[in-house]
Amino acid sequence: MNKQANNQQEAYQMYSIGQVQRGTDGVYLKVFDTYRPALKQLGQFSHVMVFWWADQFDTEEFRGVLQSNPPYAEDKLTGVFASRSPLRPNPIAMTTCKLLDVDEEAGIVRIGDIDAFDGTQIVDLKAYFPVCDRVEQAYIPDWLVGWPEWMPENGIGLEEGEA
Amino acid sequence: MNKQANNQQEAYQMYSIGQVQRGTDGVYLKVFDTYRPALKQLGQFSHVMVFWWADQFDTEEFRGVLQSNPPYAEDKLTGVFASRSPLRPNPIAMTTCKLLDVDEEAGIVRIGDIDAFDGTQIVDLKAYFPVCDRVEQAYIPDWLVGWPEWMPENGIGLEEGEA
Numbered sequence: 001m002n003k004q005a006n007n008q009q010e011a012y013q014m015y016s017i018g019q020v021q022r023g024t025d026g027v028y029l030k031v032f033d034t035y036r037p038a039l040k041q042l043g044q045f046s047h048v049m050v051f052w053w054a055d056q057f058d059t060e061e062f063r064g065v066l067q068s069n070p071p072y073a074e075d076k077l078t079g080v081f082a083s084r085s086p087l088r089p090n091p092i093a094m095t096t097c098k099l100l101d102v103d104e105e106a107g108i109v110r111i112g113d114i115d116a117f118d119g120t121q122i123v124d125l126k127a128y129f130p131v132c133d134r135v136e137q138a139y140i141p142d143w144l145v146g147w148p149e150w151m152p153e154n155g156i157g158l159e160e161g162e163a
Numbered sequence: 164m165n166k167q168a169n170n171q172q173e174a175y176q177m178y179s180i181g182q183v184q185r186g187t188d189g190v191y192l193k194v195f196d197t198y199r200p201a202l203k204q205l206g207q208f209s210h211v212m213v214f215w216w217a218d219q220f221d222t223e224e225f226r227g228v229l230q231s232n233p234p235y236a237e238d239k240l241t242g243v244f245a246s247r248s249p250l251r252p253n254p255i256a257m258t259t260c261k262l263l264d265v266d267e268e269a270g271i272v273r274i275g276d277i278d279a280f281d282g283t284q285i286v287d288l289k290a291y292f293p294v295c296d297r298v299e300q301a302y303i304p305d306w307l308v309g310w311p312e313w314m315p316e317n318g319i320g321l322e323e324g325e326a
Contacts (some may be wrong), residue, residue, distance in 0.1 A: 001287065002305060005182040005184045005193060005281060006178070006182075006282065007182070007193070007195070008224065009178055009179050009180075009195060009219070010178070010179045010216070010252060010284050011176060011177065011178050012176075012177045012178075012179075012216050012218075012221065012284075012286070013174060013175070013176065014175045014176075014177055014253045014255070014292070015172055015173070015174050015178075015252060016172050016174075016175075016177075017172075017252050017253070018175045018228075019168040019170070020168070021168045030168060030170070032170070032172060033200075034201045034292065035229065035244075035252060037199070037229040037230050037242060037252070038230065038242040038243045038244040038245075038252070039242045039243035039244055039245070040230055040240065040241060040245060041187070041239065041240075041242055041245040041304060042242060042244050042245040044245070044300070044303070044304035044305075045245065045301075045303055045304065046301050046302040047298050047302065048244075049257070051253075051255065051257075053173070053175050053176075055173070062261070066198065066201040067200050067201065067203055068198040070276070072237055074202070077203065077204075078203060078204045079200060079201040079202045079203035079204055079205060079267075080201045081201040081205050081211075081287075081288035081289065081290065082201075082202070082203060082204040082207070082208065082269060082288070082290045083289075083290065084242070084292060084295065085177070088201070088287065089178060089198060089287070090177045090178065090180070090214075090286050090287050092177070092214065092255075092258070092286070092287055094214075094289065095295070096295060096296055096298060100262075101183050103170075104166075104242075107222075118168060119169065121173050123175070123253050123255070124177055124244075124245075124251065124252070124253050124255055125244040126244065126247060126257065127244065127245045127246065127247070127303075128264040128278065128298060128301055129247060129303065129307075129310075130298070130301050130303065130310070130312045130313060131310050131312070131313070131314060131315075132247065132259060132314060133259055133296060133298075133311070133314065134297060134298060134301060134312065134313050135209070135259060135291060135296075135297060135316070136292070136313040137209065137217045137312050138182045138208075138209050138210055138291055138293050139176040139209040139222045140207070140208055140209075140290075140292065140293065141204060141207035141208065142207070143273075144166055144292075147294050148294045149290075149293045149294070149297065150293060150294070150297050150298070150299040151257050151293075151294060151295060151296065151297060151298050151299070152294075156294075156295060
């Protein structure tokens with residue numbers, strides 16, 4: 001299995017496995033029929049990481065943006081790998097979400113919130129394992145100090161006016 | 164921007180942006196020349212989430228595996244979305260890594276460790292933001308209770324004998 005690094009770029013194909021739905025009754029993930037068996041036991045976890053495709057930024061121009069001045073620190077030119085901007089070489093986004101309910105039969109995963117529009121395509125779900133994802137001693141740049149040290153209780157949603 | 168969910172699967176193209184390198188001098192990420200500007204400011208963070216492609220499992224057969232009995236709980240049939248198995252519809256893996264050093268000019272990111280082989284292609288890097296990724300109250304299934312509640316100091320690497 002051990003292959004040597006060869007400095008060669010590869011291309012891969014991703015297929016969406018469901019979609020975000022925002023309704024008057026809350027926010028949920030609708031998993032396509034084929035993939036419903038993959039939800040088994042997910043309801044035993046408190047949180048799930050949702051990998052989604054920011055398809056409005058899936059253009060050659062946006063995928064070529066490598067640095068930007070983030071809205072929260074406009075004087076700090078920042079590489080996109082040091083940010084969560086959806087403008088990046090692969091416009092894949094990841095949001096950790098609070099799990100409210102998993103209906104394995106219907107393929108419906110109710111979540112606290114997510115910063116993705118209605119209809120956004122989801123490409124993966126991964127249960128949140130503290131041993132993998134919960135960092136005890138994490139630091140961030142000086143210009144971000146003062147930000148919350150924990151994910152908000154209900155997760156991260158759209159900004160007001162976006163939904 | 165608001166599109167309605169249409170229950171329709173989409174396909175997307177990902178391109179690798181670098182590779183994992185495991186040497187006698189440690190483990191690092193080698194970012195391809197084109198993408199080096201995207202590393203700016205990354206060294207200001209303590210941790211980075213590395214998105215990589217488990218390409219030995221990128222076959223129709225492995226991508227069709229939706230449930231498995233995980234090695235850590237062999238009697239618990241588990242959906243792949245409730246696991247971190249690299250066998251999944253899109254064989255994308257994500258490992259949170261401790262940042263040791265970022266050389267923006269050379270495109271080299273030294274990390275504590277990662278559970279990926281030498282030569283593994285990387286598709287994205289995202290700085291670890293506690294406000295997005297650090298969950299204060301997380302629970303896991305009963306059969307996993309006893310697992311560490313935090314990521315190990317140096318991160319997660321390969322099992323003994325794998326590297």
